[in-house]
Amino acid sequence: MSRRLARLIERVSAALFQASLLVELGPQAFRVRRRALGQWRAVEGLTFPNGISTALTSQRAAGWYTIVRPQLVIALYGTPSPSLGAWMTRTASRMNVHFLVGDAAVPFTRSLSAETWTRTGVRGAAEFDLTEVLAYMHGRRRRWDLLLLDAGQPLPEIAELMQLQFAAHEYQPEKETGFVTPAYRVDGVVTSGFQFDRRKGEYVPSPSSVKDYGQDSIPRYVLTAPAHGFYATSFALDRVDVPTRHLSGTRLDVQVAELVRKGWAGNIRTLCFSPVVFDVRTLPSLSVSSDAREWLMRRTVSEDGERVRVIFVLTATSISGGIRAVFQIANGLAARGMDVEIWSLQTAPTWFELHVPVRTFDSYGDLLLSLRNADAIKVATWWETAEIVWLGSVNHGLPVYLIQEFETWFFPDDQVVQAAVVAGYRSEFLGITEASYQVGELEQIGMTATLVPHGYDETVFHQLAEVPREEDTVLAIGRSFFQKNFAMTARAWRAMGERRPRLLMFGTEPDILEDERTEYVVRPLDPHVNELYNTATMFVQTSRHEGFCLPVLEAMAAGCPVITTDSHGNRDFCIDGENCIVVGQDDDGALVAAIDRLRSDPDERERLRRGGLETAERYHWPRVLDIVADFYSRAASSGLTATPFSDVGIDQSSPKSN
Structure with missing residues (x-):
């Protein structure tokens, strides 16, 4: 099929889908739905160099589904609501779907053909075991995707299911995304997935910001997910190896979290596709298992077992005050015994005397492949590098965000870029910033950062007795x-x-x-x-x-x-x-x-x-760099001991004179 024909089919099918949605919902509910999608449509069509994308819109999802129509098993658990039967009938008429149900949902299958549903799970139980679901998938529906839904929660619209499928298959060109979860809304408050707060050692809902930049409209990868709305591709289910003993006998949310953890271990990503929002009565509460805590907290940050390794990730090495500051910090940490490198998309600078090696990469994708296997403290230095450093630290090393500027200031008239910038500020990062004003800005988006002020090189900038000062x-x-x-x-x-x-x-x-x-x-x-x-x-x-x-x-x-x-x-x-x-x-x-x-x-x-x-x-730089080195030493220690990072002992005020 030619690309032009595919686009034509996509547009026609999208129009037909909107028409069918109007008939299904009625004029008033349809207008509400359109308004709810307004913010997402405002940011459609962009893919940034670091991989963040806002291009997977509902219209494109509808057109894609018309062409691809992936096969999907929907596993329904929980105590069903009265509307379940009608929802299943409507979904079966529109999608290529098979239902997997427990005893509680069996009465709602009477209007469906015998080929459309299968009973599974412990007889009489409202919640079944993921091991049984996976056994069924591998034995009967191996090439099908899987979606877990709590039948007792408000059931999603068909358009939202199509968007989850679209995201699972098309969000990332490298096809490493294997699991997808929606955002959740409780009493009008939206939570775009869950983050791991390294300073607390806990899973926390993505922070509700005092200031809204539209960051919740930006999809972001996550390290855990609840069961309700969890979408898994057949590709991921084939490749994620989770022994039955790790799943059997635990709650479904715990089982899903283990599946996500094992997926990341094999570089299969879990995406919170936040443009799709599921209404829920209460927000899931996710705990950190002992295995997950070990995975997330205990990290090696040295190659030789002695020196702390630090990798600063830069977009460029050209002349700028911010880049010069990174170089000065790198030199200072190296002089204090750390193993320091610069990884960049540009070659070593000629304008600055850098005392650490520079590795050059052609693209962020190439850089990420090397970065994610490195045992080091990995430092994001600009918002585009934050996504790469975060992805590169999921299984190895510690992610740090060196925040010299809250980058929304660089894009005052571009709300899309501002949203993408803010979405990269995560609780998994250990943040370090140089001004109390930025500490306050970051607190408004739920980010905590250690305050360590900037410094200058007193051997270069000082009074010159032999130079006369002019009068005017x-x-x-x-x-x-x-x-x-x-x-x-x-x-x-x-x-x-x-x-x-x-x-x-x-x-x-x-x-x-x-x-x-x-x-x-x-x-x-x-x-x-x-x-x-x-x-x-x-x-x-x-x-x-x-x-x-x-x-x-x-x-x-x-x-x-x-x-x-x-x-x-x-x-x-x-x-x-x-x-x-x-x-x-x-x-x-x-x-x-x-x-x-x-x-x-x-x-x-x-x-x-x-x-x-x-x-x-x-x-003076030496005084400031002593504080910076203390920060990185404490970060390294927190990884070795698997304890939450603490600022205790770090001077967060301006350096004092001796």
Whole structure:
């Protein structure tokens, strides 16, 4: 069949499906259903480089089902509701399905043909044993998929079953997804699967966020699942080896959790396909078995049995403040005896003296294949790497998320990307971040992170006695990225007219502002940047938002008075009137007044200079790196002892001077 014909069939079948759904539900219920799908339709059609996808819509599922029509066994357990018989009849008329029922559901099969259902389970029991279900599947329906449903819960719509099937077969190109579970809704509150909280050592519902970015619309992999709504492909059932003794005699939820655990051991993934939401009366409560606790908590993070191994996963090695921070941390941990590597989609940098090896991969998929077999602490450094690090740590090593920026700030007008960003923040990660503002942002989405501030290299950024400081020069980073809001600096400077000072800029955009009183230094190395800080009368940074705002700290270390805005990440160390002047966002007049104030008052410049030097003293890299190394050592110890991670003993405030 040609691709064009397949798409035509998909569109026609999707339209027919919508029409049949209208007839089935009636106009009012159909409108409710359409509104409920509105958010999901708003994000349809995207697949990110790390594999996260929003492309599996209900319309595509209907078209796919018309062509593929996979065979499905629905195993019904629990005490049935009166509507079960009608639901089974309707489902049998629309889907390629066979029902497996216990004694409690037998009375509801009278309207079905004898070939449509089979009795199983312990006679008289409302809940049957998964071992019996698997035995039946292997003996009678080996090429069929399996769906477990609690017949006492509100029964799902046929469209939702088709979407689960579609996700199980088509979500991931590599076909490693073998099990799928829906999200659950109780009294209007949706829970998108369950996560393992490494800090508590417990399964917890995916956190209900104070702030909703639409993350619940993004499918995500999970390490456990309840029985109700659990979908298993025949491929997975053929390949997951679970001895009967591990299942027999336990609750069905426990049996399903064991099946999921064994699946992950063979790189067969379980996906919470959250666009499909099952209504339930109560949310399942999932406990961690002793085997699961051992699997999730006890981890080797060393190759030689002595040194802690740390792998930082980067998208790139090009010039940026965030990447430089990763390199500095990597060098610092290596100097403290850890076995450190950089894994990236780009080659080793030429602009930074890196003392650790760099492994380069062509794609995230290639990187993941190597990463998931490594015994190490694996560190995500950007939202796209979070999914890869998480997947790469399911069976080996520990996942850590180095959060230099809550990345939703990079996509202010793109709700789809924001949702995908937030979906990657998981309880399985041990988070570490550099500003108290970000700690608060992460708490709003249910993520806990250890606060360890940024640092700077005092051997590079410091006062130079031999360099004379100019009397009327404003230094700024000339960058057009919207977060930096250089436009505010440029507007205020132009507004000063003929009395405007010399404006000295540096960065990679020499054409950003051209004037007879401007000078732009292109791509200066760090020692040259330090000279600029030592030369300028003042440093101005008017960012809308920063994860930390390291240039301000570097300027302080070089004895350069600072004017800045409240950019959130700088709140921990920028104190208006003590070590800098803080002006309002886009308040051009306040910025002009602050520049004039420092130009005309050398005593004020000296006072702010001394305050800045005192502040910078607390952020020397060696002191910060000692705290960072303590964090990774504690993470390693928690894996070795299979105990929940604790921040006890880690200094979560700014480093103090000795």
